[in-house]
Amino acid sequence: MAREFSTVGVVGLGTMGAGIVEVFARNGIDVVAVEISEPALERGRVTLTGSTDRAVAKGKLAAADRDALHERVHFAVGLDALHSVDLVIEAVPEHLDLKQRIFAELDRVCRPETILATNTSSLSVTEISVATTRPNQVIGIHFFNPAPVMKLVEVVRTVVTAPEVVADVEALCARLGKVDVTINDRAGFIANALLFGYLNHAVGMFESHYATREDIDAAMKLGCGLPMGPLALMDLIGLDTAYEILDTMYRRGGRDRRHAPVPLLKQMVTAGLLGRKSGRGFYTYERPGSPVVVPDEATPLASEVTLADGARAITKVGVVGSGTMATGIIEVFAKAGYEVVSVTRGAEKSAKVCEAVKTSLNKGVVRGKLAEADRDAALGRISWSAALDHLADVDLVVEAVVEELSVKKALFASLDEICKPGVVLATTTSSLPVIDVAMATHRPADVVGLHFFNPAPIMPLVEVVRTIRTSPETTATARAVCAALGKTAVVCGDRSGFIVNALLFPYLNDAVKMLEASYSTADDIDHAMKLGCGYPMGPFDLLDVVGLDVSLAIQRELYLELREPGFAPAPLLEHLVTAGYLGRKTRRGFRDHSHR
Ligand SMILES: NC(=O)c1ccc[n+]([C@@H]2O[C@H](COP(=O)([O-])OP(=O)(O)OC[C@H]3O[C@@H](n4cnc5c(N)ncnc54)[C@H](O)[C@@H]3O)[C@@H](O)[C@H]2O)c1
Numbered sequence: 001m002a003r004e005f006s007t008v009g010v011v012g013l014g015t016m017g018a019g020i021v022e023v024f025a026r027n028g029i030d031v032v033a034v035e036i037s038e039p040a041l042e043r044g045r046v047t048l049t050g051s052t053d054r055a056v057a058k059g060k061l062a063a064a065d066r067d068a069l070h071e072r073v074h075f076a077v078g079l080d081a082l083h084s085v086d087l088v089i090e091a092v093p094e095h096l097d098l099k100q101r102i103f104a105e106l107d108r109v110c111r112p113e114t115i116l117a118t119n120t121s122s123l124s125v126t127e128i129s130v131a132t133t134r135p136n137q138v139i140g141i142h143f144f145n146p147a148p149v150m151k152l153v154e155v156v157r158t159v160v161t162a163p164e165v166v167a168d169v170e171a172l173c174a175r176l177g178k179v180d181v182t183i184n185d186r187a188g189f190i191a192n193a194l195l196f197g198y199l200n201h202a203v204g205m206f207e208s209h210y211a212t213r214e215d216i217d218a219a220m221k222l223g224c225g226l227p228m229g230p231l232a233l234m235d236l237i238g239l240d241t242a243y244e245i246l247d248t249m250y251r252r253g254g255r256d257r258r259h260a261p262v263p264l265l266k267q268m269v270t271a272g273l274l275g276r277k278s279g280r281g282f283y284t285y286e287r288p289g290s291p292v293v294v295p296d297e298a299t300p301l302a303s304e305v306t307l308a309d310g311a312r313a314i315t316k317v318g319v320v321g322s323g324t325m326a327t328g329i330i331e332v333f334a335k336a337g338y339e340v341v342s343v344t345r346g347a348e349k350s351a352k353v354c355e356a357v358k359t360s361l362n363k364g365v366v367r368g369k370l371a372e373a374d375r376d377a378a379l380g381r382i383s384w385s386a387a388l389d390h391l392a393d394v395d396l397v398v399e400a401v402v403e404e405l406s407v408k409k410a411l412f413a414s415l416d417e418i419c420k421p422g423v424v425l426a427t428t429t430s431s432l433p434v435i436d437v438a439m440a441t442h443r444p445a446d447v448v449g450l451h452f453f454n455p456a457p458i459m460p461l462v463e464v465v466r467t468i469r470t471s472p473e474t475t476a477t478a479r480a481v482c483a484a485l486g487k488t489a490v491v492c493g494d495r496s497g498f499i500v501n502a503l504l505f506p507y508l509n510d511a512v513k514m515l516e517a518s519y520s521t522a523d524d525i526d527h528a529m530k531l532g533c534g535y536p537m538g539p540f541d542l543l544d545v546v547g548l549d550v551s552l553a554i555q556r557e558l559y560l561e562l563r564e565p566g567f568a569p570a571p572l573l574e575h576l577v578t579a580g581y582l583g584r585k586t587r588r589g590f591r592d593h594s595h596r
Contacts, residue, residue, distance in 0.1 A: 002171035003164075005029060009082040009110075010089050011102060012036075013044025015238050015277060017091035019147030022051055025072040026061075026148070027176050032074050041075050046288065048073070051148065079105050087172070089141055093120040094244035099123060107132035108517035115165055115416050117141040121192050121241070122248040125185045126158040135574075136162040139169055142189055144532040145237060154189045154526055155182040179531050181524045187252035188245070190520050190528040194539070196246055197258040197566065198507045199237075200265075202230035206282070207264040211499055213282050214300060222461035222488055223453055223500035224592035227534035230503070231282040232293075232334050235275035243269050258506070258566040294338055310473035311480035314420060315339060318391040320411065321400035322349040324426055327356045328456030329398055335370075335376040336455075336485045337359075341394055343385050350384040357382065360457065397482065398450055400428040408432065409440040416441035422570035426450040430501065431557050434494045435467040444469035448478045451498055461485045467494040496561040497554065505554045512570035513540035515590075522590050544589035547572060548582045 007030040010021045020045070021033045029098040033048075035041040052069060055061035061069075074081070079102070082088055088106055092098055099118060106116050116138045118128050129138035140156025153173045157166045159509035166182060173180040177572075183189055188196060202216055211219070217229020234242050243265050250259040268274075268281065275281030279288040284296040315338065319330045330353065333340045344350045361378060364370030383390070388411075391397055397415055401407055408427060415425055425447045427437050439446035449465025465476045475491060492499045511525055520528075526538020543551055552573050559567040576582075576589065583589030 001084070003168040005086045005168075005172055007032065008087045008089065009034060009085040010091060011079065011082075011106075012090065012092035013041065013047065014091065014093075015236075016143060016145060016147060018044050018047035019051070020089055020119065020143055021073055021147070022069070022148045023143070023178075026065075030072045030074070031075060031087055034079060034081055038076070038077060042079055046077060046348060046394055047398055051146075052291070053147075076573070078236070079109050082109055084104065084111060085114060087115040087117060087169075087381055089117045089119055094121060094123060094241055094248065096123050096127060096248075096309065099128050103128055103138070107134060113137075115139065115169065119143055122188050122245040122252070124187075124252065125156050126160070129158055129160065135160045137165055139165055140185065140189075140538075141169060141296075146190070150193070150203070150534070151177075151179050152528055153178045153180045153195060153357070154191065154528065156181045156185050156189060157182060159183045159275070179527065181520070181528055183520055183524075186519060187249045190514070190525055191532040192245060193249065193253070193514065194507055194510050194525075194529065195257070195533060196242070196249055197510060198503055199230050199234055200246055200258060200260075200262055201503055201506065203234065203262040205263055205499065205502075206231060209260055210495065211492040212300070213298065215492065216499060218488055219490045219492075219499040220461065220503060223459070223463075224504055225494060225536040231419065235285075236281055236283035236291075236449050238275045238277055239265060239281050240269045240274050240393060247381060250287065256566045257564065263468070269346040290541055304574055309480075310471075311474040311476040312395065312424065312473060314395040314477065314481055314484075316341065316394045316396075318394040318397040319344060319400065320344075320388070320391075320397065322353045323400065324454060325452060326400040327353050327360070328454070329400055329428070329452055330382060331357050331360055331378070331457050332452075332485055332487075333398075334381045335374070338381065338484075340382045341385060341390050342382055343388055343390060346386050350386055354382075354384055362458060388414055391415065392418055393420060396421065396424045396477070398426045398428060399454075403431060405427060405432050405436055408437050412437050412440040412447070424445070424448060424474050426572060428452055430498075431496065433467075433496075434465050435469065438467050438469055445471040446474050448474050448511045449494065449498070450478055450482075453500075460486075461500070462489050463498045463500065464489045464491045465494050466491060467499055478501045495558045501554055502558060505551060505558060506567055508539045508543055509555050509570050509573065512543070512573045515540075516570055516572040540590040544583040544593070546583065547585055548577050548589050552577050 008024050009032045010017050011034045013033055013035050021031050026029045035269045052066045054278050058064050090102055118140055125140040129135035139161050142154040144150035144152050155169055170180055205216055206213055213231045217232050218227050220229045243261050246259050246261040273280050276285055278535055279285045283293045286292040286294050317333045317338045318341045319326055320343045330340055330342050361375045365372055365375050427449055430451055434449040438444035448470050451463035453459035453461055462482045466475045479489045513524055522540040526540050529535040529538045552569055555569045584593050587594045
């Protein structure tokens, strides 16, 4: 029989604590909510009221249930109020000495059978537990932000946590409607160990002016389907908390430089820019605690790029290539009203591409997304050719041929001879340096990267890659074209992986390393990222879809460019590729897909 928890205590009513109080009270459990001072207590009360009022306004909670919820919460200053609760969960700032002090005090105040839990994100639960005389009753219960919304709870057992305490807490999580993964005490557990290297890297990109905050966030939302971008997430987590988590993970987790907090973070914390809770972090908020972003001096004036920015008028577009990307890009341009010249290496290939574009447009008609007349008009705008000479009078060329530098360079040298002056020459490369391609021409200022995502007609994002030689007019033209295509353009520098792949693949690689270290299973890791962080797919689901060979190649490029030891491809990934387990396309990758 699992233990009954009728009253729990929550210590610290900040970002996490207030949400945790709500979770318990919503599920019929009485809560003693404790803070360090009256003003802090009042802040916690306001947070709880705000959150439950929003839930009522959204129709997710009945007004009567909200009132009952509030009646279950008893607010108090000081730990003495916790003398008769069944379980305490601590959510004070991420400092070991503070948590140890609080646990020693809780040990004195609480009944001998009370379970003492910490919501720490990165500190050692074991070290916290030894501050008490009951380390076997100490456990980690790691909720995710916002606690009332995120389904996941990481239950952290130390080497001394009693098995029945683990079982009781697992049963409690189920009662709260949460999904738990139970793991050992390691810095960052599952989700944060995978998340924070990525978040820190995104802050580094912002700090080095590689891309704007809006573009970094839009890239990860639209390119990976994440619920929010990394910088907005840092603001939600709280920059002080994020700093402490990174710092602890760096020290506890083998001094991986990717966890060494980017200097800007410390500066922002010192300056009081803590994120949403202080009203300002990477973004500015309506008021402290508000989720509403308001414009500030860094907000781009207007997302529309006009001819005044130097964008050139584009009416006719050449697309070179006959693969998946070229086919999708031809369709995107033709549907948006551009005249398109498709160039392939022969009539046979042209016929194939033409067929593929027709099939895709027809699908749109069948699904009711495209009128027959619009399909016919789009097809009427495309001409099919096997000769580059037909690109003599286009305004923009988009190259989507095989991902080999020598091939692309030769092509750009030819385009340089054929195309009229002022044409924008774009490459869709996902891994080669755009500058190498640009320097194959005598007009590097006109060369830019246009990194579409697959499938191009569906994915809303395009990365516009400017090299150190790309002119502002060329970048403006590329952005204006993306806007006319109905895509969101993000502008970034010419570095391996651009924004999306540079942030995504090291995270996937880290997940492989975690599996390799037998810390957790592929299923639990996937669960943790989906339910704890709102990712549409877990890392192993995604690796099997993308292809392990493709992932390994990208990871190698990133490693070679940055020489960051933490980017070294996981040996397990290399072995699976060597063994021919490439993912869904070979019916076996991290998972066996032969029966699905
Ligand atoms: N922010 C997140 O996204 C997140 C997610 C999961 C876990 N966590 C973890 O939760 C814990 C709390 O983080 P947070 O972001 O909510 O911090 P926070 O700074 O928002 O809130 C901490 C609260 O603790 C209170 N406090 C400080 N000393 C106290 C004391 N002696 N007694 C009672 N209350 C005290 C403070 O007044 C404050 O309200 C940390 O261990 C953190 O790592 C944070």
